[in-house]
Amino acid sequence: MPFIEAPHEDEWGEEFGSLRAEVIDPVWHRVDWVMRVHALDPGSLNAHNVLYRQAMKGTATLRKVERELIAFVVSRVNDCLYCATHHRRGLRRLLKDDELLQRIEADYESAGLSPKRLAMLRYAVKLTREPAKVVADDIEALRGVGFTDLDILHIAEVAAYYAYANRIANGLGIPLEDWITEP
Numbered sequence: 376m377p378f379i380e381a382p383h384e385d386e387w388g389e390e391f392g393s394l395r396a397e398v399i400d401p402v403w404h405r406v407d408w409v410m411r412v413h414a415l416d417p418g419s420l421n422a423h424n425v426l427y428r429q430a431m432k433g434t435a436t437l438r439k440v441e442r443e444l445i446a447f448v449v450s451r452v453n454d455c456l457y458c459a460t461h462h463r464r465g466l467r468r469l470l471k472d473d474e475l476l477q478r479i480e481a482d483y484e485s486a487g488l489s490p491k492r493l494a495m496l497r498y499a500v501k502l503t504r505e506p507a508k509v510v511a512d513d514i515e516a517l518r519g520v521g522f523t524d525l526d527i528l529h530i531a532e533v534a535a536y537y538a539y540a541n542r543i544a545n546g547l548g549i550p551l552e553d554w555i556t557e558p
Contacts, residue, residue, distance in 0.1 A: 378548035430536035440469040455541035491520040499534040
């Protein structure tokens, strides 16, 4: 159980309207703890869900796999076991390459990622660890490997969302769900 009360999804009242259907995990058909803690405040749950969906929706130029890479690496940098575990699972499903995933987990820098993905992760990690030290040259490095300004905005949004989500998970003591079985 998290450090705060989190009513089970079956106990949510009418004030949640259709939100339960929007936040249910499509694989496990349950509501993850990181969303369940928001059951105390429907507005908070809605806001979190909107941020999550915006950050993680893939586009033609910044696909879901790149977003999962950012989520996984940023969550590891923030030492968020909860989010890292969830996004490791998602990344595994998208990569379909367990050896690559293991290399990324050990050290994304030497995992054999493309220069484009490596630049993306370096920027996301810098934004996570030292946001005040991000400079125009960091953005130029992303443009230099082919990212558009819209892609760069999305990379920053994903990294920023996980700064938020990791702090919700760690700060409220959110445990891994007992139904998570995949490594």
